[in-house]
Amino acid sequence: MGKILDQYGNPIETKALTEVIAGADMYGQRPAVIATPPIGLNPEVLGSALRAADAGDSLAWQTIAEIIEEKDPHYQGVLGTRKRSVGQLPITVDAASPDPAHEKHAEFIRDWLRLGLVEQSCFDILDAVGKGFSVHELTWHLSSGCNRIVEMDYRPQRWFEPSYQDGETILIRDDNADPAAPCVAGAPSHPGFRDMPPYKFLVHKHKSWSGLTMRAGMTRTVAFFVMFKHFTSRDWGLFVQSYGLPVRIGKFGAGAAEEQKRVLARAVFNLMGASGAIIPDSMQVDFIEPKHGAGSNDIHQRRCDWIDAQISKVVLGQTGTTDSKQGAHASGAIHRLVQEDIERFDASLLSITLQKQAVILQIDLTFGVQAMGQYPRIRVGRPDEPSITEVT
Numbered sequence: 069m070g071k072i073l074d075q076y077g078n079p080i081e082t083k084a085l086t087e088v089i090a091g092a093d094m095y096g097q098r099p100a101v102i103a104t105p106p107i108g109l110n111p112e113v114l115g116s117a118l119r120a121a122d123a124g125d126s127l128a129w130q131t132i133a134e135i136i137e138e139k140d141p142h143y144q145g146v147l148g149t150r151k152r153s154v155g156q157l158p159i160t161v162d163a164a165s166p167d168p169a170h171e172k173h174a175e176f177i178r179d180w181l182r183l184g185l186v187e188q189s190c191f192d193i194l195d196a197v198g199k200g201f202s203v204h205e206l207t208w209h210l211s212s213g214c215n216r217i218v219e220m221d222y223r224p225q226r227w228f229e230p231s232y233q234d235g236e237t238i239l240i241r242d243d244n245a246d247p248a249a250p251c252v253a254g255a256p257s258h259p260g261f262r263d264m265p266p267y268k269f270l271v272h273k274h275k276s277w278s279g280l281t282m283r284a285g286m287t288r289t290v291a292f293f294v295m296f297k298h299f300t301s302r303d304w305g306l307f308v309q310s311y312g313l314p315v316r317i318g319k320f321g322a323g324a325a326e327e328q329k330r331v332l333a334r335a336v337f338n339l340m341g342a343s344g345a346i347i348p349d350s351m352q353v354d355f356i357e358p359k360h361g362a363g364s365n366d367i368h369q370r371r372c373d374w375i376d377a378q379i380s381k382v383v384l385g386q387t388g389t390t391d392s393k394q395g396a397h398a399s400g401a402i403h404r405l406v407q408e409d410i411e412r413f414d415a416s417l418l419s420i421t422l423q424k425q426a427v428i429l430q431i432d433l434t435f436g437v438q439a440m441g442q443y444p445r446i447r448v449g450r451p452d453e454p455s456i457t458e459v460t
Contacts, residue, residue: 084265085208090223090240097241097260098227102131109135109295118291122283124232130225133199133287140294142376146383147198147286153407154414155190157448161427164442173431174444176216180430185220186422190448192222193418196274199225200285201238204270206426208433215433217426220270229261235280238271240264267429272421274414290379297375304368385410415449422446 092100114132121129137144159181163174189204196202207219231237239261264271275284318332380387384407427446431438 080266082208082210085206085210085267088205088207088221089265089268090203090205090227090242091221092227093243096243098224102134102226109298111292111295114291114295118288124229124282126229126282127226130199132291133285134224134226136287136291136294137198140297143290143294143379143383146380150197150383150410150414151191151194153411154194154418154448155187157411157415157450159186160447160451162445162447164438164444169435170442170444173435173438176214176434177427177430177444177446180216183218185217186426189220189222190418193270193272193421194274194414195222195225196272196285197276197414198285198287200275200281200283200288201225201228201230201271201273203228203238204272206268206270208267210433213434216430230280230282232282235282236273238264238269238281267433270421270425272418274417286382289382293375293378297372300368300371300375304372307368412449419446419448422448 090098092098109132117128117132120126137147161174161177161181164170193202193204203223203225204220205223206217207221209216209218227241229239229241231239240263241260242262243260273281273284275281276286276289277284316336318336320329320332324332377387386407423443423446428443431443
């Protein structure tokens, strides 16, 4: 196999393609677990993390983003729905032309797809929807006439950092990075970071709005909504504790002894938890039902529901497929069409990433660089429905 040059004209070290480069570090910058998770999410912590991320230090923000997706059930649900809707779509490969060589290339990629790597990795690749980008480390099997990717390992975003020089180039956190080595196409090195070797990583970028990758990611939009909902849920718990249960009042006679008072006190406090107690006939316990004097008893629920609806709009573009309402069948069908539009867009971006960072690379290493960009074309998505004229 001849030497392949990277984008800078340097020969690729094939040995690096078969070794793990950005795995977990026990004591370095890439821990497998979150060692010091944020203590409570509040405006100060969240705002500080976002400002630091904008300035080129996204570690705290990426950690918070993981926790938000883990702890908020609604956001996890709708974001998981969006990722899974693309992850289960069929994948097809078309040859560049009817030429036998091009047909051979297409069959080579189809055979690679049968390994199941893409189906297993789609969900994690689409983690870029929430965080702006996702990274998979590629492990290659190199042999004459068959050089292909055999492993695609997900790497957490907190192990990487978008370059603060261009906001786009993804760098590896590495304590052992050579400070004298050039970084980002010859620019001065970032201390503690290193460039990604060519052909070694699949980086999928998914911007929720036009802008730099370092500020992209849907979780930035929903973070404050999630924080406010957690405040509301906490207040709701306090409200239920104070006003959702009847107040127990124990009464004792004027001549009651201290021991009798202690017996009555234990009875009053045990009645709700243990749901049973015994007291002498001379004592009395009254249950006073709350009249919701502190305000509407569903205000917290309505606020949480409203916030969930806003999160659904951000992630799925609509609310009809997540919140069922009476008489909303027709509206739900329209909302499903909106979700399908988003699904097609997500699948299109995924197809482009797989084409550029998996298909072309494997063809180049196995068959050589193809003239005129004639490579097999991979496509993730549902087949186009035939028109009425075609059916009839």
